[in-house]
Every structure is written in structure tokens, then in C-alpha cells.
Amino acid sequence: MFKTLMTVGVALALTSGAAMAQTVRIGTEGAYAPYNFINDAGEIDGFEKELGDELCVRAELTCEWVKNDWDSIIPNLVSGNYDAIMAGMSITDERDEVIDFTQNYTPPAASAYAAAAEDADIEGGVIAAQTATIQAAHVAEGGATLLEFATPEETVAAVRNGEADAVFADKDYLVPLVEESGGALVFVGDDVPLGGGIGVGVRESDGELKDKLDAAIGSMKEDGTLNAMIVKWFGDGAAIYE
Incomplete structure (x- = not known):
């Protein structure tokens, strides 16, 4: 018991x-x-x-x-x-x-620009970034025109369809997309440390x-x-x- x-x-x-x-x-x-x-x-x-x-x-x-x-x-x-x-x-x-x-x-970690061409204007062109990110804030503080999207996929699509000259995002996110693009996407400019x-x-x-x-x-x-x-x-x- x-x-x-x-x-x-x-x-x-x-x-x-x-x-x-x-x-x-x-x-x-x-x-x-x-x-x-x-x-x-x-x-x-x-x-x-x-x-x-x-x-x-x-x-x-x-x-x-x-x-x-x-x-x-x-x-x-x-x-x-x-x-x-x-x-x-x-x-x-x-x-x-x-x-x-x-x-x-x-x-x-680094943020980076990816574009459809190596001569893309990342200083004064249209740059896509995901809304409410440190990348969007960085673009807004510079001379380029910020084009914001709700999702990261949309930022890359904007470059592919010609809406934006480049996308600015975490490089870790962009690396596989650039590597798998078959040359349709390339990195442009220097990496930018943020955050x-x-x-x-x-x-x-x-x-x-x-x-x-x-x-x-x-x-x-x-x-x-x-x-x-x-x-x-x-x-x-x-x-x-x-």
C-alpha cells in the first residue's frame, strides 16, 4: 500500500x-x-x-x-x-x-545589392527593399528612390520585371538567388554592414x-x-x- x-x-x-x-x-x-x-x-x-x-x-x-x-x-x-x-x-x-x-x-552580417546588370544605378536609381527593414531605412537615407514591398520575394521580382534597378537585402538571403539565377541576377557594389x-x-x-x-x-x-x-x-x- x-x-x-x-x-x-x-x-x-x-x-x-x-x-x-x-x-x-x-x-x-x-x-x-x-x-x-x-x-x-x-x-x-x-x-x-x-x-x-x-x-x-x-x-x-x-x-x-x-x-x-x-x-x-x-x-x-x-x-x-x-x-x-x-x-x-x-x-x-x-x-x-x-x-x-x-x-x-x-x-x-552584410547587406548587399543585387541587380539584373552590373552597371545598375544603386546610388540614384530605384531600389527595392522589404518594408520595415534596416535595408529599407538605409535606402531611404540615401539618394536612391526606395520601392518597398511586403515580402522579400516581391523585392526580387521587382528587379526581374524591371520595376527596380536593384534589390537591397541581407546578403545571406540573396546569395542562393543570385547563384541559381544563371546570370540573370548579379551582385553590384560593395557589401554594406548594418545592424x-x-x-x-x-x-x-x-x-x-x-x-x-x-x-x-x-x-x-x-x-x-x-x-x-x-x-x-x-x-x-x-x-x-x-
Whole structure:
């Protein structure tokens, strides 16, 4: 009888512990390969999906993924539709005024121009960029005409169909598109370093969640698994942590 009671007690304790496990909903765009995309099975996939799942294991969190359009991804975090953002979002002072960020999980990386011709005018021409990105802000501050689109696919399409002289985006996003274009797209000009790397966005009130994710990111940097994951998804030439 005592053994039975003990067994029941342990089971209840385990059940209670499982019920108390924190569930974290992670919002992502699902349209910015290789950071995040929808695979052939209709599921969220990519570098950030693999990374986020590992962070949740290390932080002892239960993770659920939510697909959300880029232009409303911060407002929907703030309003509580999910608890964190992993969507190729660079850490900037402007965004940090609205939400909080963990330490970065990719080093500051280059942005680049891709065009249909090497002589494309990237200084004074029409440049396509995704709305509400650091690339769009950079173009707006210069002498070129900014043409904004809701999705990254539309920015590249604008170059292909002649609406824009070039697209300005994360180079990691553009590299496979340029390589697979058969010469229809080429890089133009120098790379441009922008932002403070990419981090997990959380509400400013969620300091405990930020700390847990920070610790998990730190542990992956220390044991080398984060660098290995970056190389897996972005190639041997990707920026990694020294």
C-alpha cells in the first residue's frame, strides 16, 4: 500500500511539473530562406526553426511556432499573439525602443545589392527593399528612390520585371538567388554592414524569458553548436563567432 501511494505521489508530481512547463510561442515570417521558410510539407523550416527548437530544449521550454506577416510581426508580439520573434530580425536602436532583444544569435552580417546588370544605378536609381527593414531605412537615407514591398520575394521580382534597378537585402538571403539565377541576377557594389546581428525579440516585460533564451544562446556559442548550425545553413563563408 505504501509503495502504491508513493507511486501515485511521484506520478502526480511529474504530471504537475509537466503542466507547469512554460509554453513559448515563437513568431516567424516563413518567407526568408534560409532563416525561415515553409517547406514542401507546409511546415515552418530553416535555420531559425532548428535553432529555436534547440534553444527551447536548453531553456526547458515548450515551443510552438506561429507564422506571421513581416509588417505586423512586432505589433503582434506586443499585443500578445506570441511570446518571441525569430524572423531574421536585426537588432536596432529603433526596434529596441519598442521590444527587447536577447544577445545576437548571428554576428552582424552584410547587406548587399543585387541587380539584373552590373552597371545598375544603386546610388540614384530605384531600389527595392522589404518594408520595415534596416535595408529599407538605409535606402531611404540615401539618394536612391526606395520601392518597398511586403515580402522579400516581391523585392526580387521587382528587379526581374524591371520595376527596380536593384534589390537591397541581407546578403545571406540573396546569395542562393543570385547563384541559381544563371546570370540573370548579379551582385553590384560593395557589401554594406548594418545592424547589431540578429536576436530573439521579446516583450520588454518578459525579462525572465529573455534571460532563459540568453543563457541558451550563450551555451550554444560556448560549445560550438551555434557556429556549426550557422555553417550548415549559410555555408563555409558565413560569419561565425570567434
